[in-house]
Amino acid sequence: MNRGVIVVLSDRPDRSKPLVDAINAVAECRVVGTDETWDRIGPFGGVVADITLSRPEAKSCLRRLASRPGRQRAPLIYLTRSESHAAFTEARNLGATICLSAHVEPRMVVGSLVREVWPEKSVADLVVTREIKRAGATMTNLLKSAETGPVDMKAVDGGIDPVLDAIHDGGLSRWLDEVWAYDDVTFQHCLLVSGTVAAFALSLGLSQADRQLLTRAALVHDVGKSRIPHAILNKPGRLDDDERAVMQTHAPIGHEILSASGGCDPITLAVTRHHHEMIDGSGYPDGLSAAAIADPVRLLTICDIYAALIERRPYKKPMPTRDALSILAAMDGKLEGGLVQAFGRAVESAP
Ligand SMILES: [Fe+2]
Ligand SMILES: [Fe+2]
Structure with missing residues (x-):
C-alpha cells in the first residue's frame, strides 16, 4: 500500500x-x-x-x-x-x-x-488522477499485448468511462496537466488524444454512446506504434525519409492488429487505419480524399494533430493552445475547416 x-x-x-x-x-x-x-x-x-x-x-x-x-x-x-x-x-x-x-x-x-x-489538492484533482491511472492501466496493457499478439477490446472498454468522467468532472486542462507528467511518448500521446476527443465530443453535444465510441477509437488509434522500433518512435527531432516510411506503417499495422484480435467496431478500425489521411488526398496509408474519409475519422485526425503539437517531451515544452490552433487553421484543405473551427471553440472554452 x-x-x-x-x-x-x-x-x-x-x-x-x-x-x-x-x-x-x-x-x-x-x-x-x-x-x-x-x-x-x-x-x-x-x-x-x-x-x-x-x-x-x-x-x-x-x-x-x-x-x-x-x-x-x-x-x-x-x-x-x-x-x-x-x-x-x-x-x-x-x-x-x-x-x-x-x-x-x-x-x-x-x-x-x-x-x-491532501490539503494542496481538490477533489476534482484527485478524481482526474485516479481516472488517468485507470485509463493509463488500460493503455499500458493494450500496448504491451499488441507488441506480440492480439489485444482484448473488452479490456480497452474499461478505459473509456474513466476518460469521459475525468473530462466531464475535472475539465480538459486538468487532464492535460496530469497526462503531461508521463514520459512514455505513445502512452502520453494516446491519453492526450483521448482526453481531447472526449472534450470535443462533449462540446459538440454528442450522445454518451457516440462519446464512448470516439474515446475507444482514440485510446487504440496508435496501437500499431507498439511494433515500431523504439529508436524511431522516441527519436528526438525529425525523422529521415526511411524512418518516416517505417513510422507510417503504424496505421495499417494497427488496423491489422485490431482486425486479427476481433471484437472491434468498424469506426475504431477505420480511425486506426485512416487517422493520417487528409481531405486533399495527401495523407497515408491509402491516399483517401474527401468523401472517402468518414466523419469520426476527420474528427479524430484533428484531435490527433492537436495532441501531437501540444505533447510534452523532455526536450520540448507543450505548444500553447493558440499556436497549435493556428497550425490547425493553416491546414485548410487538408482538414475539414468547419470542424477545425468547432474544435478551436471547444478547446478554448473547455474548463
Ligand atoms: Fe498515428
Ligand atoms: Fe496519434
Missing part, C-alpha cells in the same frame, strides 16, 4: 458501501473490520471509521490504531451514529482528528478527507 490508500474501518461493510464507492473515486480504498490489528497494514493516507463505539471491540481497535507508530501522520475521521456531545468527546479521546455525523452525504466525508490528507 502507498500513502494514498485510505482505510475504511467498518463493522457493517454493506452499510459502508456508498462511502467506500465515494472514496474509491478519489483514492485507493481498503475496507477492514474491528478485528484489524494494524501491524499488517502498510503505509496509508488516512482512516475513516464507520463503526459503533458502544461495542468494546470497536474501542479496542481504535486504541490499537492510536498506538501504531506514525499514526499521527494519517488523520482519523470518525463517523458517529449518535450525535450526542458525549459520543463526539469519546471519539476524540480515542484519537479522532474529525468527527462527523454518519448521516452526512458520503461526498461530504470525502471533502473532509481530502482537506486532511
Whole structure:
C-alpha cells in the first residue's frame, strides 16, 4: 500500500458501501473490520471509521490504531451514529482528528478527507488522477499485448468511462496537466488524444454512446506504434525519409492488429487505419480524399494533430493552445475547416 490508500474501518461493510464507492473515486480504498490489528497494514493516507463505539471491540481497535507508530501522520475521521456531545468527546479521546455525523452525504466525508490528507489538492484533482491511472492501466496493457499478439477490446472498454468522467468532472486542462507528467511518448500521446476527443465530443453535444465510441477509437488509434522500433518512435527531432516510411506503417499495422484480435467496431478500425489521411488526398496509408474519409475519422485526425503539437517531451515544452490552433487553421484543405473551427471553440472554452 502507498500513502494514498485510505482505510475504511467498518463493522457493517454493506452499510459502508456508498462511502467506500465515494472514496474509491478519489483514492485507493481498503475496507477492514474491528478485528484489524494494524501491524499488517502498510503505509496509508488516512482512516475513516464507520463503526459503533458502544461495542468494546470497536474501542479496542481504535486504541490499537492510536498506538501504531506514525499514526499521527494519517488523520482519523470518525463517523458517529449518535450525535450526542458525549459520543463526539469519546471519539476524540480515542484519537479522532474529525468527527462527523454518519448521516452526512458520503461526498461530504470525502471533502473532509481530502482537506486532511491532501490539503494542496481538490477533489476534482484527485478524481482526474485516479481516472488517468485507470485509463493509463488500460493503455499500458493494450500496448504491451499488441507488441506480440492480439489485444482484448473488452479490456480497452474499461478505459473509456474513466476518460469521459475525468473530462466531464475535472475539465480538459486538468487532464492535460496530469497526462503531461508521463514520459512514455505513445502512452502520453494516446491519453492526450483521448482526453481531447472526449472534450470535443462533449462540446459538440454528442450522445454518451457516440462519446464512448470516439474515446475507444482514440485510446487504440496508435496501437500499431507498439511494433515500431523504439529508436524511431522516441527519436528526438525529425525523422529521415526511411524512418518516416517505417513510422507510417503504424496505421495499417494497427488496423491489422485490431482486425486479427476481433471484437472491434468498424469506426475504431477505420480511425486506426485512416487517422493520417487528409481531405486533399495527401495523407497515408491509402491516399483517401474527401468523401472517402468518414466523419469520426476527420474528427479524430484533428484531435490527433492537436495532441501531437501540444505533447510534452523532455526536450520540448507543450505548444500553447493558440499556436497549435493556428497550425490547425493553416491546414485548410487538408482538414475539414468547419470542424477545425468547432474544435478551436471547444478547446478554448473547455474548463
Ligand atoms: Fe498515428
Ligand atoms: Fe496519434
